Amino acid sequence: MTQEIPNPSPDQENVVDQTQAEISPENIEVKTPEQEIAELNQQLTEMQDTYLRAKAEGENIRRRAAEDVTKAHKFAIEGFAEHLVPVADSLYAALTAEAVDAKAFKEGLEITLKQLLSAFEKGRMTELNPAVGEKFDPHHHQAIASIASDQEANTVISVLQRGYSIADRILRPALVTVSAPK
Numbered sequence: 001m002t003q004e005i006p007n008p009s010p011d012q013e014n015v016v017d018q019t020q021a022e023i024s025p026e027n028i029e030v031k032t033p034e035q036e037i038a039e040l041n042q043q044l045t046e047m048q049d050t051y052l053r054a055k056a057e058g059e060n061i062r063r064r065a066a067e068d069v070t071k072a073h074k075f076a077i078e079g080f081a082e083h084l085v086p087v088a089d090s091l092y093a094a095l096t097a098e099a100v101d102a103k104a105f106k107e108g109l110e111i112t113l114k115q116l117l118s119a120f121e122k123g124r125m126t127e128l129n130p131a132v133g134e135k136f137d138p139h140h141h142q143a144i145a146s147i148a149s150d151q152e153a154n155t156v157i158s159v160l161q162r163g164y165s166i167a168d169r170i171l172r173p174a175l176v177t178v179s180a181p182k
Contacts (some may be wrong), residue, residue: 090115100128120164127165128174128181130156142173149179 011167029155031039090112099105128140136143140163149157156176163174 028095054072073079080119080125081121083122084116087112087115088118118142124167126165128165128170130159130174130176132156132158136176140170141176143178144175145177146180147177148182151179154181155179 042077072177090108093110094105094112097108117127130137130141134152134156136156141156142163147157149155151157155178157175157179160177161175164171
C-alpha cells in the first residue's frame with residue numbers, strides 16, 4: 001500500500017514560496033562582528049539594569065517587611081492598653097474621692113473590676129477560676145499543696161490565685177490546693 005501525496009493547493013504553494021523568499025540569501029542580514037558585539041553589549045547592559053532594579057526592589061521589600069514587623073512588636077499591646085485606660089481612670093477617681101462609707105467604696109471597686117474584666121475580654125484574655133471539686137488539670141492549674149480530703153484524689157479543694165490565658169495560651173496558671181490520694 002502506497003501513500004499518495006496530494007497536490008498542494010494554491011494557498012499552500014504561496015506559503016511555501018513566502019517561506020523560501022524569507023530564507024533567501026538576499027533577505028539574510030549579514031552583521032559584522034563589531035555590530036554583533038555592540039548588540040550583545042546593549043543586551044547585557046539592559047539585563048544588568050533589569051537585574052539591579054529587581055535586586056533593589058527585593059531589598060526595599062525586605063526592609064519594609066522588617067519595619068512592619070518592628071512596628072507590630074512595638075505596638076502590639078496598643079489595643080489592649082486602650083481598654084485598660086478607663087480602668088486606671090476609675091482607680092484614680094476612687095483614690096481622690098472622699099470616703100463616705102465602705103458600701104459605696106465597695107460598689108465603686110466592683111464597677112472598676114467589671115471594667116477590668118471587660119478590658120480582659122476585649123483583649124482575648126480569659127480568667128481561669130476552677131470550681132471546688134473540679135478535676136485538677138496540669139495544663140491550666142498549678143498545685144501548691146496536696147491535702148487529705150474526703151473528695152476524689154486530684155480534685156481542686158481551693159483556689160489561692162486565679163489564672164489567666166490569652167488566646168488559648170496560658171499566661172499564668174491558677175494556683176490551687178488539691179486533694180491527696182487516700
